[in-house]
Amino acid sequence: MATIRASCSTCGDVEVTSRDVTVRVCRNDSSGAYSFACPACTGIVVKAAEPRIVELLVASGVRLVTWSLPAELDEPKVGRPIDHDDLLDFHALLETDGWMDDLHRMTAG
Numbered sequence: 812m813a814t815i816r817a818s819c820s821t822c823g824d825v826e827v828t829s830r831d832v833t834v835r836v837c838r839n840d841s842s843g844a845y846s847f848a849c850p851a852c853t854g855i856v857v858k859a860a861e862p863r864i865v866e867l868l869v870a871s872g873v874r875l876v877t878w879s880l881p882a883e884l885d886e887p888k889v890g891r892p893i894d895h896d897d898l899l900d901f902h903a904l905l906e907t908d909g910w911m912d913d914l915h916r917m918t919a920g
């Protein structure tokens with residue numbers, strides 16, 4: 812198990828082990844990032860990682876997780892984008908009794 816020197820934005824330099832770190836690489840654009848829970852403040856630290864850093868971390872025994880962008884991004888978008896008024900209307904709807912039935916009625920067909 813390798814010791815990795817990393818940096819927390821709150822605590823500064825900290826040391827974690829390869830077991831504490833996770834590397835994530837996006838299958839769509841190959842962008843990488845690593846994350847760990849800071850041993851001092853327990854906050855989750857996430858940093859972008861160039862391919863060279865990803866290789867170094869994986870070679871040190873860090874767990875590699877790959878992920879894909881959601882397929883919904885490729886779906887055609889119809890209608891206008893929602894705005895703050897839509898969000899407020901939705902919030903008000905959720906405060907009413909029977910909001911689920913109302914929602915079904917509003918979105919049917």
Ligand SMILES: [Zn+2]
Binds near residue numbers: 819823853
């Ligand atoms: Zn910290």
